Amino acid sequence: MSQVDHKKIDYRNLSQDTCDKIIDVLKVLPYTEEDKDKQILPYLAQWLYDKYINLESTCYIISGVTNITRLQEQITNIYNKSVPPLTWRTHLSTFLTTAEYSQLEDVVDPREMSGIVKGEIDANTKILVNFNLKRIYQVKESKSKDIPDKQTPVIEAVPKKLEVIDTLLLDQPRTFKIWWESNVTDRVFVTAGEGTGATISEIEQYLINAGFSHSPRLVAGTLSCTINSLIQKKMAIIKQDIDNPGFYYDVNEDKAIIVKKDFTQPTPTEVKKTISLIKRLTLFFGDNLETLSTVLKWGVMSEFSYAMKQSGKWMPWMYLKGSAGSGKTTLAKLILYLYGIPSPENNVGGSSADTVARLGALVSKDCDPKIVNEPAAVFNRSSTNEMVKVCVESTTGRSKYKGSYYGGIPAFSPVLFTANQYLPEDDALIRRLYVLSFSYSQRKSDHDRKMFEEAFHIDSPMTSPLRDLQYLGKFALRHLLSDPTLLLEDWKATADEVINEFYHSVDEQVPKWLTLWAESENLDDFDDTQREDIRNFFVHEFNNARKRIIVQDELGVVQDGKVYMEEASTKDDFSSVNWGIVNNRMFTWAIPHVSRNGTPYVCLTQGLRKSIASEVNFCSDLKSIAELLGWEYKNNKFSNGKQMKVIKVKFDDFMEFMYPNIDLEDDN
Structure with missing residues (x-):
């Protein structure tokens, strides 16, 4: 057949920007290279030809997606009309999902607003x-x-x-x-x-x-x-599809969807580069390998947090706390290299997330993990504290009326918090966090920090070798795309599987330390902290009360008002001082009570909860405080005939709780 005289047809030359947009859409379509070469790109070439796009633009687009030499002859035949035209509209609309076809159509054949x-x-x-x-x-x-x-x-x-x-x-x-x-x-x-x-x-x-x-x-x-x-x-x-970059799960279609993320197959060389990098990291975290393993694997799974919530599961957000200079923030930044690079948008201070609007803006852009440093401002505000709880388990961060309908802020991103010592005192929140502590002994010297920066340039993303972590991220994306049922499994088990498959893909063994998981601080640890806070509150209150005691002699002359502890040389003496404080009603929330057999009790009223809350940010009800301390919570009838719900505890047990480490008995 004779070739078509292209000069007689008014072919259009697409701008490079338009061509690049089409290439970007084609690259993120979740299909293999073979599928793209056989099922998508030839039909796209026919489509572009029918829209009078010149051959040069078509070749530029296809060469940006695949090795064009495999398709060059087929494309030339389409433009020379030496083969029957391909039914591109029917084929592509059948092979691609509606959303994928619509996305491609939007960049290939945009509508013009005119007339x-x-x-x-x-x-x-x-x-x-x-x-x-x-x-x-x-x-x-x-x-x-x-x-x-x-x-x-x-x-x-x-x-x-x-x-x-x-x-x-x-x-x-x-x-x-x-x-x-x-x-x-x-x-x-x-x-x-x-x-x-x-x-x-x-x-x-x-x-x-x-x-x-x-x-x-x-x-x-x-x-x-x-x-x-x-x-x-x-x-x-x-x-009809999400425009925010990330990994999603379509419940109706029972399939995973990747939006605007590069998930090309890492080459064996790239996998080995990542493994080598991880090995180098151990030289700087040798005293904390269990924590390095835990945070790295949490980071691998962080991109799938939203998809897990779509499937009915969820994973906790990470909380790193401890001594300044112990490597918390450095470790947090590492995970940002798995699916992107650190930036002011994904690594912020607590003041940048201390309102519902700010926190909502942070978690609703994409599925990539975010870092919030020193988050006290987030958790000290009730609205954002409650929003964090919702975001961890729910796909919607906060619901509210928007105009005439009830909508919400999508909670795409998980968050990793870092704090020097602060830990929010909210047991419902702790259940939703993976809390790891860094001890004083883990602090890095100036020399260690300098050596780490010289080795990894963590704050210079464009030159940092940590960018090699992206190959682990791409591998994880492909692994869960091929088997979305992993979203329904325990997130730790899935993380371990991804790591195993990543190492085994190049015949490497997973190092033992990378199989470990550091244990999160649990509710028992939190209960211990709360018990100690309450004990400190009681001790502080009794110490202040002793300072207010007025001592008079037999003539009514005021003497030194201090009660000296050395005078309480026996258990009875010491108890007598504190019993006198309770018996003289020096606390509004403590009522003395003596049983018929002469056993002294302290009855703690509802006022205790408010007094504790004002000092230690403790917000549990009186019954919960009783359960925490192992004391009775019951109705008690007082001399005026009234009954009241109180915590009732023997005075001796109360003293034992306040001073557990003090031996008040005589030496002999």
Whole structure:
């Protein structure tokens, strides 16, 4: 067959930016190289040819995805029409998912906003979008032929681009992202809302508040009709998949989906580079290999935190606390290299996450892990403290009314917290955290820190050898993509499996230290801390009470008001002083009680909870305090005949709790 004279056809040359966008979409499609070569790229070439894209642009796109020499002859035949045309639309829409096909269509064949678009609100009311005048009108039809229709300018701007976000994987209503052009501003402005898009109500309020309407009461109806008209005329981009980079699980289709993440197969050389890097890290964490293993494997699984929640499982967020300079922040930064690089966006201070809006913005961008350093400001505020609890287990960080519907902030990212000593005193929160402590002995010397920085350049991502950790991240993405059922397994077991497969892929044995898991501080450890805080509270209160005792002689002369501990030479003497404090009602929350057989008791009232909370940020109810300390919680009848729920404890047991390490008995 003779070749086509390309000069007789008005072929278009795509800009490099457009070509690169198509390449980016093709690269992240979750298919093998063979599938792309046989099932996608030839049909894409036919598609581009039918859209009058020149051969040079087509070759540039395909060479950016695969080795074009394998397809060069087939592409040339398509452009020379020496083979029957491929039915690209039918084939691609069948082979690809709806979301994948739509995403590819958006970059290959974008819709142009031009001319005039009309829509109908009701039988007598229409809208008119004039792209030339950059204005949207509402038109009221006249009932009389002699009276012209009433045409009211409503919005002083027109959409330049409209994205309809109708995400199938998120439990969210449909939202919109609109790029606007206007005659009253030189810049293109965007109404995007919070998270994944903006509601009609949010866009309406923005247009009114920003001065883009002279008829505020007409904006809502006009805006809704405009959007629906553009959708019907195929001038909108429909996004049914998540646009936020990460790993997701489609429950309905029972399959995993990777969005905008590079998951190319690491070569054996790249795998060995990563293994060598991990081995070098042990030279600097030799005294803490168990913790290095735990944090590294948590980091491997962090990208799958949201997908696990979609499947009904969850994994705890990491909390590293301990001495300054012990390597907490350094270890935290390592995991950022698994699926990206450290940046001011993924490594922030507590003040950057101390409100619902700030925390929501941090966790709703993508599935990559985030670091929050010194998070006291986050946990000392009730709203963000509660939001963290929800984010760990739920796909939605916080639900709230957005306009007229109840929506939420997606909790895509897990968070790793680092703190010098602070640990939030909330047992419900502790259950959702993996808490690891760094002791004083693990502090690094200035020499050690300098050597580590020279070896790894951790704060210079573009030159850091730690970038080789990305190959472990890519391997993990591919491994769970091929077997999404691993999301349903114990996250630790899945992490161990990924590590095993990674090493075995190059016939290497997993080092023993990398099979270890450091034990998280559990609720028993937290209970011990709370018991000690309460004990310190009691001791502090009794010490202060002794300072307030007024001592008088037989004539009523005030003597030295201090009670000297050396005077309490026996257990009875010491108990007598403290019993006197209780018996004289020096505490509003402690009532003395003596049983019929003469046994002294202390009854602790509801006021104790408030007093403790004001000193040690302890918020449990009185019954929980009793259970924590192993004391009775019961109704007690007092001399006035009234009954009250109190903690009832023998005074001797109370003293034993306060002073467990003091031997008050005589030496002989």
